Amino acid sequence: MEFFFEVLIGGLLAGVMYSLVAIGFVLIYKASGVFNFAQGAMVLFAALTFVSLLERGLPFWGAFLVTLTSMVVLALLIERAVLRPLVNRPPIILFMATLGLSYMIEGLAQALWGAQVHGLELGIPDEPLEIHGMLISQFDLFAAGTAALLVIVLSFLFNRTRIGLSLRAVADDPLASLAVGIRLPRIWAVVWAAAGFVGLVAGLLWGARLGVQFSLSLVVLKALPVLIIGGFSSIGGAIVGGLIIGAAEKIAEIYLGPIIGSGIENWVPYVLALVFLLVRPAGLFGERAIERV
Amino acid sequence: MSQTPREHLSTPVILSVEQVEVFYEQVILALRGVSLQVGEGQFVALLGANGAGKSTTLKAISSLIRAERGDVVAGQIHYLRQSITRADPATLVRAGLAQVLEGRHCFSHLSVEQNLLIGAFISRPSRAELKVRLERVYGYFPRLRLLRKRLTGYTSGGEQQMVAIGRALMSAPRLLLLDEPSMGLAPQVVEEIFDILARLNRDEHLSLLVAEQNINLALDYAHFAYVLENGQVVDSGPVAELAGREEIQNYYLGALGVSERMH
Structure with missing residues (x-):
């Protein structure tokens, strides 16, 4: 039984790492209805910039601030060069634009910093902690704590500030937002900057785990089932979706793996996502259209 | 003529x-x-x-x-x-110069009061000023005061029209x-x-x-x-x-x- 809980907790904590990436998607989807395929490239860009600055001798917080600034500048550039000219186009066109953007950001990151693999050390000990006879990774605990903090900050932003309320208004009805004087470009810039910040946090944690390398941008593919299960427009959903995926893939690997062959943790999330698409297409927490009777 | x-x-x-x-x-x-x-x-x-x-x-x-x-x-x-x-x-x-759109266009996933507040943000009012404007709108539309915590999407068509007008009034047009x-x-x-x-x-x-x-x-x-x-x-x-x-x-x-x- 203890072994089961060890697997479960390990899975849940690993799931939080997926949630971190998924939150970046949710932010942009909420405010503009666009699935931002470039989120993974932003994670890579942030991690690569950070680690390269660190290797050039900047202290941790210095590198963090410079990277954060560059993510904000990137967001402003994207708003000006991509989003503004495509305003009022169907979402599929914006999706295609983010697809292109994804390659451009990846290319830019590697042109700036090179394509070699970097190690990233955040100074968190990697020995597991022993709690009630279960081994739990300290790194995963740290990642979970970071995600919790991020969610608190974001929900404060969305629910307690004027800019947050304006953001939700834009998500709800862009034309009405214009009519009450909300400046859409400003909102988009804020959202993309926030998604860049989330990308930076995700990039540091994923980078520390996998090494900072090109394949980091592929974490988008792991975030996809999380979003389908949690719903594209809910930060809470991204967290719960991540937990479900993380727990499910670890438990499946340990208990089903010996029966139907190992390596199933790679595809179990997508099977789960397919099931959810059939049963609950809006996800667990996705915003359904309000229909009055 | x-x-x-x-x-x-x-x-x-x-x-x-x-x-x-x-x-x-x-x-x-x-x-x-x-x-x-x-x-x-x-x-x-x-x-x-x-x-x-x-x-x-x-x-x-x-x-x-x-x-x-x-x-x-x-x-x-x-x-x-x-x-x-x-x-x-x-x-x-x-x-x-404010406009109330055809078909009301309320923010249906936000509460009635949040809809109204958003209408005022453009003029960057202080908290006190925000309250004064809110009271003025509730003065004209007393029904909105009773509904202020309700999600706007769940109010009637007439109430939504009142929200839309009230929201525009919040910008002091x-x-x-x-x-x-x-x-x-x-x-x-x-x-x-x-x-x-x-x-x-x-x-x-x-x-x-x-x-x-x-x-x-x-x-x-x-x-x-x-x-x-x-x-x-x-x-x-x-x-x-x-x-x-x-x-x-x-x-x-x-x-x-x-x-x-x-x-």
Whole structure:
């Protein structure tokens, strides 16, 4: 039984790492209805910039601030060069634009910093902690704590500030937002900057785990089932979706793996996502259209 | 036979639209030289059937037309003597020119009070000022105070129209454009809303430009009216004068006949 809980907790904590990436998607989807395929490239860009600055001798917080600034500048550039000219186009066109953007950001990151693999050390000990006879990774605990903090900050932003309320208004009805004087470009810039910040946090944690390398941008593919299960427009959903995926893939690997062959943790999330698409297409927490009777 | 309010009333002009032409998607001609004026403190109605160009005229004034891939290609629009042709909508709201959209367009996933608050953000009010404005809106629409925690999507059509008007009032406008405020509402609710509009106009000197398909309703409340047909002003005058004319009902009935045949 203890072994089961060890697997479960390990899975849940690993799931939080997926949630971190998924939150970046949710932010942009909420405010503009666009699935931002470039989120993974932003994670890579942030991690690569950070680690390269660190290797050039900047202290941790210095590198963090410079990277954060560059993510904000990137967001402003994207708003000006991509989003503004495509305003009022169907979402599929914006999706295609983010697809292109994804390659451009990846290319830019590697042109700036090179394509070699970097190690990233955040100074968190990697020995597991022993709690009630279960081994739990300290790194995963740290990642979970970071995600919790991020969610608190974001929900404060969305629910307690004027800019947050304006953001939700834009998500709800862009034309009405214009009519009450909300400046859409400003909102988009804020959202993309926030998604860049989330990308930076995700990039540091994923980078520390996998090494900072090109394949980091592929974490988008792991975030996809999380979003389908949690719903594209809910930060809470991204967290719960991540937990479900993380727990499910670890438990499946340990208990089903010996029966139907190992390596199933790679595809179990997508099977789960397919099931959810059939049963609950809006996800667990996705915003359904309000229909009055 | 047409008159402009400047000839009729001695109040200064707050809004003047001169020979405005509008294209959608660069090919569809929606307005063919519309001219109209609203005097300060005046209640002006814009009449016409479906597709006559009422919405387009209002959106050309508020610049929301650009969000729908439309553009003012000729003519001039002045608000408080300043040219606002192709101005930024946010700048206009801040300067006191607000629009209530056709079909209400409330933020349905936000509460009634949040909808109202968002309307005020553009003028960056202090907390105290925000409260004063909120109280003023609740004063005009007492029902909204009772519903203030309710998700707007779960309120009735009439209540949503009140939210939409209240939200626009939160920006402390001097000129309010309303697009079909009576659409889809029960007659007694329509009357309630128009009574409140008339009070705002009388007591707070709020200038109004209201697009309406319901001609008799508009003629009951407005001071002056313009009649649009096929993107052009075909008649105008003080309501007392227009109401007495035979053609006015014909415009309405004739156009209605056309739109019914189209459906």
